[in-house]
Amino acid sequence: AHQRGLRVISDLVVNHTSSDHPWFQEARSNPDSPKRDWHVWSDTVHRYEDARIIFTDTETSNWTWDEEAGAYYWHRFFSHQPDLNYDNPEVIEAIIDVLRFWLDLGLDGFRLDAVPYLIERDGTICENLPETHEILRLLRRTVDEEYPDRVLLAEANQWPEDVVEYFGDGDECHMAFHFPVMPRMFMSVRREEATPMYEILERTPDIPANCQWGLFLRNHDELTLEMVTDEERDYMYSEYAKDPRMKINVGIRRRLAPLLDKGRDEIELMHAILFSLPGSPILYYGDEIAMGDNVYLGDRDGVRTPMQWTADRNGGFSKADFAQLYAPPLMDPLYGYQAVNVEAQLRTQTSLLRWLRRFVALRKEHPVFGLGTxxxxxxxxxxxxxxxxxxxxxxxxxxxxxxxxxxxxxxxxxxxxxxxxxxxxxxxxxxxxxxxxxxxxxxxxxxxxxxxxxxxxxxxxxxx
Structure with missing residues (x-):
């Protein structure tokens, strides 16, 4: 990748592990295990009761009973994703070692997953707590001192005034996703009304000069509707998720092109707005060729189908037997890989892919879009x-x-x-x-x- 002038950042899940992870397996096996305190345990579910349940479709509590451990463990997301205990210094050091491992291999940075939820305190909603920012400052200091010119990107699905805290004074994360802007772009296009975008941008505080927003239209998760009002959420569901299968948790599991009914003008307009705003645009794979989704696949897999490179077997993504693929490639007449693929669009001067490549090159010619007021x-x-x-x-x-x-x-x-x-x-x-x-x-x-x-x-x- 570096030889091609590309930098690579990876997801680093700092908030939790899998329930199959050796750390958790050792923690649950014995109350006296050295790893026992690496996760959050309790004899009762009546702790941290002010914390909301995020995955409302599948979880009824943030606590799950573990028979082997004889205790409840804490998880902000799925029950198979137990949270780490960041009140334990050993956990912090272990995560720093994980960070060092990947940076030593040449990785250029991390998307820090679910950073608002690292710390739990009774009497709070267990989000955006001061101790969380102390941990991030430690991670940033490690990166700056040992691995200069690397980036930390915060995934903090919060209101703008809370997200800016993850920049610190320019000493926490270099970048943070601006989640609340995204649903309001879709809302504005459907309502034909610019006010939602003006309002959320006006509500966005200034950030340190050495930091940057990460802007996006879609990503690998649902189009989240957590940072909107109840009325706005109902409107978005009614307009963009007419089939109940399109809903998941507090959001809509659809790709960009289906959300916009594959309207070329709408797709170009959304990219133009995205590219014009202060921040760094982040594109989700497949959106550059208007890939579709599969709402019949479970969980979030419907927007994570294989990239459609060619019209050949499995869309050119893999030569494996079709039955061996984790997620099948799209094969419907409108969005299937024989109708929508990179190879065909590269051969067409007027294709969305060719247009978007020219648009990206044009934006790069003008630093004002990345640095300007x-x-x-x-x-x-x-x-x-x-x-x-x-x-x-x-x-x-x-x-x-x-x-x-x-x-x-x-x-x-x-x-x-x-x-x-x-x-x-x-x-x-x-x-x-x-x-x-x-x-x-x-x-x-x-x-x-x-x-x-x-x-x-x-x-x-x-x-x-």
Whole structure:
């Protein structure tokens, strides 16, 4: 991967182990085992009662009785995933050794799984506790001192004001997923209303200069609806999960293309919004070719089917016998691997894959998207999501039409008077900005990205 200019980060499950893990097996075998205190045990279920149950579909308690141990063990997720006891210094040291093992092999960093739940305290919801941040600072210090230029990415499905705590003062995680933005993007597109996105971005605090948000449309889990209101959750279920099999826990287990009814305009618009926001976009495998899902597979496997590389056997993913595959490749007429695959899309100039590759390259040309400030414009037309990104002398105007119909918008750009908007996909120069509101018309689900250039900058770019 490094020879191809790729960096690789891996999931590091810091919160729990499997119930089959040797640590847990040794812990349950004997109350006097040295590993007994590596997990959280109790003689009663009446501890940490304020902690919510996360996997509501399958779990009725965060405690499970273990016959061999003769005690209850604590788990925030599935009952076969007992939590580690981070009040035990030996556990912290063991996790640091695991981290060192993989970094010594050349790994470039970790997605730290389920970090809000490392510590338990009675009288709290057992999330986002101060001791958790002490542990993360220790992990970060280890990485900085022993493995420079590696990254820690926090998976903390929390409200923005809680997630920013995982950056610390720039001394905890380098990055964190911004979970609440994602469902509001889908909500805005379906409602044709930009307000949900404006509101959650306004609620997002500033972060340390050496940190970054991780932004995404979909991932390997469900489209989580934990960080929305009850009313918003009901709306999302009614619009995006009409079949009960599409629901799981507190979310929707669907891929990007099926969620958007395979609408090419909608898929492009969602990526444009994602790429325009402050942070680093994270793409889920298969979404770049509009792969589908299989709601008939259990648990989260429906969005984890094999990557569809070619129209050959098993989609080019494996030469194994079809019956040996853990999850079967998609074979339906609309999303099956014979209809949707990388090989075919690379041969088609207008394919989603080719478009997205060009879009990624274009974004990389402009550091403003990764480093710049974000200023919402909030025009009177609520179907338009518009904002300005600025970094040094680079000013970018991003305007997105969430509606299924053509729209116009008037933007107050008077502070940029004299600059020319240059549409960066086709390098088309638009009339100069003046004192009056700047009028734009947008196609259904259309968007513009303009670089606001002064005359000398524009001439220089043409000469280049």
């Amino acid at each position: 974000y200023e919402p414009l909030a025009p009177s037309n609520h179907r338009i999501f518009a904002h300005v990104r600025a970094y040094e002398d680079d000013v970018m105007l991003c305007v997105h039409n969430l509606a299924r119909s053509a729209q116009y918008v008037e933007l107050d750009l008077s502070r940029f008077k004299g600059r020319h908007p240059v549409e960066i996909f086709g390098r088309t120069r638009f009339p100069a900005v003046g004192e009056l509101p700047y009028l734009l018309t947008l196609a259904p689900r259309g968007f513009y990205w303009f670089q606001l250039v002064e005359d000398e900058s524009e001439e220089a770019s043409h000469d280049g």
